[in-house]
Amino acid sequence: MGSRIVATGRAVPRTALTNKDLERYMDTSDEWIRSRTGIGQRYLMRQGESLAQIATDASRTALERAGVKPGELDAIIVGTVSSEYGFPSFACQIQHGLGITSIPAFDVAAACSGFVYALQVADAQMRAGDFKRVLVVGADALSTMVDWNDRRTAVLFGDGAGACVLVTEPGNRGVLASLLRSAGEHWTLLSVRATGTRSTIDSEVRRSPDDAIQMKGPELFKIAVKSMEEVSRLVAERAGVKLDEIDLFVPHQANMRIISAVAERLGLPAERVFTNIDRYGNTSAASVPIALDEALEQGRIHDGSIVMLNACGGGLTWGANLVRW
Numbered sequence: 001m002g003s004r005i006v007a008t009g010r011a012v013p014r015t016a017l018t019n020k021d022l023e024r025y026m027d028t029s030d031e032w033i034r035s036r037t038g039i040g041q042r043y044l045m046r047q048g049e050s051l052a053q054i055a056t057d058a059s060r061t062a063l064e065r066a067g068v069k070p071g072e073l074d075a076i077i078v079g080t081v082s083s084e085y086g087f088p089s090f091a092c093q094i095q096h097g098l099g100i101t102s103i104p105a106f107d108v109a110a111a112c113s114g115f116v117y118a119l120q121v122a123d124a125q126m127r128a129g130d131f132k133r134v135l136v137v138g139a140d141a142l143s144t145m146v147d148w149n150d151r152r153t154a155v156l157f158g159d160g161a162g163a164c165v166l167v168t169e170p171g172n173r174g175v176l177a178s179l180l181r182s183a184g185e186h187w188t189l190l191s192v193r194a195t196g197t198r199s200t201i202d203s204e205v206r207r208s209p210d211d212a213i214q215m216k217g218p219e220l221f222k223i224a225v226k227s228m229e230e231v232s233r234l235v236a237e238r239a240g241v242k243l244d245e246i247d248l249f250v251p252h253q254a255n256m257r258i259i260s261a262v263a264e265r266l267g268l269p270a271e272r273v274f275t276n277i278d279r280y281g282n283t284s285a286a287s288v289p290i291a292l293d294e295a296l297e298q299g300r301i302h303d304g305s306i307v308m309l310n311a312c313g314g315g316l317t318w319g320a321n322l323v324r325w
Contacts, residue, residue: 001126001127001129001168001169001170002123002126002127002168002169002170002171002173002174002175002176003122003123003126003127003134003166003167003168003169003174003175004166004167004169004173004174004175005164005165005166005174005175005323005325006066006068006165006166006167007062007063007064007065007066007067007068007164007165008062008065008162008163008164008165008289008292008293008296009057009058009059009060009061009062009063009064009065009162009163009164009293010058010061010160010161010162010163010286010289010290010293010294011054011055011057011058011061011160011161012043012054012158012159012160012161012280012283012290013043013044013045013046013049013054013159013160014043014046014049015043015044015046016041016042016043016044017041017042017043017044017201018030018040018041019033019034019039019040019041019155021041022154022155025148025154025201026148026149026151026154026155027151028151028155032151033155036255036257037155037156037255037256037257037277037281038255038256038257038259038275038277038278039155039156039256039277039278039281039282040278040279041278041279041280041281042143042157042158042159042279042280042281042283043158043159043160043280043281044143044158044159044200044201045141045143045144045159045200045201046200046201046202047200047202047203049200050084051082051083051084051090051139051140051141051159051161052083052084052090052093052094052097053097054139054159054160054161055078055080055090055094055137055139055161055163056093056094056097056098057161058137058139058160058161058162058163058289059076059094059097059098059135059137059161059163060098061163062135062163062164062165063098063135063165065165066165066167068133068165068167070098070099070100071099071100072133073098073100073103073133073134073135074103074104074130074131074132074133074134075103075104075105075122075125075130075131075134075135076091076094076095076098076100076103076104076105076106076134076135076137077091077105077106077107077108077118077121077122077134077135077136077137078090078091078094078105078106078107078108078114078118078136078137078138078139079107079108079109079110079113079114079115079116079117079118079136079137079138079139079285080107080108080109080114080137080138080139080140080285081109081110081111081114081140081142081284081285081314082139082140082141082142082144082145082284083107084198086194089105089106089107090107090139091105091106091107091137092105092106094135094137108121110182110285110313110315110317110319111190111284111285111313111314111315111317112140112252112254112282112284112285112287112311112312112313112314112317113180113252113285113311113312113313113315113317113318113319114138114140114284114285114311114313115136115137115138115162115285115286115287115288115289115309115311116178116180116252116288116309116310116311116319116320116321117180117317117319118136118137118138118285119136119164119166119175119178119309119321120175120178120179120180120319120321122134122136122166123166123174123175123178123321124178126166126168131168132167132168133165133166133167133168134165134166135163135164135165135166136163136164136165136166136289137161137162137163137289138161138162138163138284138285138286138287138288138289138290139160139161139162139285139286140159140160140161140283140284140285140286141159142157142159142213142282142283142284143157143158143159143200143201144159144198144199144200145157145192145198145199145207145212145213146199146207146212146213147206147207147208147209147212147213148199148201148206149209150209150212152215152217153212153213153215155281156254156255156281156282157213157281157282157283157284158280158281158282158283159283159286160280160283160286160290161286161289161290162286162287162288162289162290162291162292162293163289164289164292164293172324173304173324173325174323174324175321175322175323176239176241176306176322176323176324177235177236177238177239177321177322178235178319178320178321178322179231179234179235179238179319179320180317180318180319181227181231181317181318181319182315182316182317182318183223183315183316184315184316186219186223186315186316187314187315187316188214188216189215189216189219189220189223189314189316190213190214190215190216190220190313190314190315190316191213191214191314192211192212192213192214192314193210193211195207195211220316221255221257221258223312223316224254224258224312224318225258225261225262225265227312227316227318228251228252228258228262228310228311228312228318228320229262229265229266231310231318231319231320232249232262232266232308232310232320233266234320235308235320235321235322236308236322238322239322241306241322243266243267243268244267245306246268246272246306246307246308246322247272247301247302247305247306247307248272248273248274248295248300248301248305248306248307248308249263249266249268249272249273249274249307249308249310250274250288250291250292250295250307250308250309250310251263251273251274251288251291251309251310251311252282252287252288252310252311252312252313253275253276253277253280253281253282253283253287253288253291254277254282254287254312255277255282256275256277256278259273259275259277262310274291274294274295274300275291276290276291276294284313285313287311288309288310288311292307292309295307301325302325303325304324304325305324305325306322306323306324306325307322307323307324307325308320308321308322308323309321309322309323
């Protein structure tokens with residue numbers, strides 16, 4: 001018995017800000033941002049908006065599409081580093097929003113790799129026979145953690161949530177293999193200090209530069225490309241799948257240059273690589289499930305398609321899931 005994704009959903013904040021809009025807030029330009037990242041716009045949290053509500057909305061969409069009632073779930077696993085509370089967990093907040101009681105609900109903190117990690121955890125527990133129906137969510141709002149005077153990082157991040165419903169099912173469809181990795185010695189390449197201050201783009205309160213996201217871009221770029229390529233090759237080998245058999249590559253949408261470099265190293269042509277970074281920016285753990293939901297919506301994935309999910313994030317963490325639809 002394995003686990004199969006039967007439905008997905010996504011949700012984002014109400015406000016979309018283009019690169020031109022950001023010119024009002026900092027010294028930047030559309031050309032500067034696009035040429036370095038591939039990002040054209042992103043959805044940002046505003047005062048009064050709740051990421052937990054956005055994640056709950058994405059979850060409801062996935063559940064409705066799956067034909068699964070909230071009360072039929074056996075567990076909720078969420079990849080996030082953006083909970084508005086130290087505790088309870090973000091998953092417990094979604095559980096409450098869905099009106100469910102008495103099932104395990106917990107978070108996986110792996111930054112941008114959060115959804116890939118959470119999917120592996122769900123698949124392993126389902127194969128062990130612990131759960132039959134699991135809601136897996138990736139949700140983040142890293143825009144609330146940036147220094148809005150630092151154009152190197154502030155322009156990168158968008159906010160949102162993506163969700164999927166997994167069910168236990170016999171056969172050769174579903175999650176074929178997963179592989180997770182981390183390297184704590186590189187934690188300083190991408191980090192943010194724990195603080196109670198959340199700063200939306202329209203709020204008067206601002207995080208101090210020391211408390212905002214710290215990123216060493218050039219060093220992170222090199223490790224991300226190498227790590228994402230390596231883990232993709234290894235997980236394909238583990239599943240007994242050749243790279244040229246992959247129908248669609250759905251990577252973390254961090255930077256278009258990273259995506260292109262990884263795809264080129266894997267020998268995957270552009271038509272087999274899904275990107276939406278131009279419209280969402282880097283939504284951290286929400287990135288892969290949002291992209292997966294859009295790929296399905298656009299008809300890029302069909303029954304029998306082999307799909308590679310891949311991410312790298314703060315920790316450093318990275319990982320991949322190989323899925324047969």
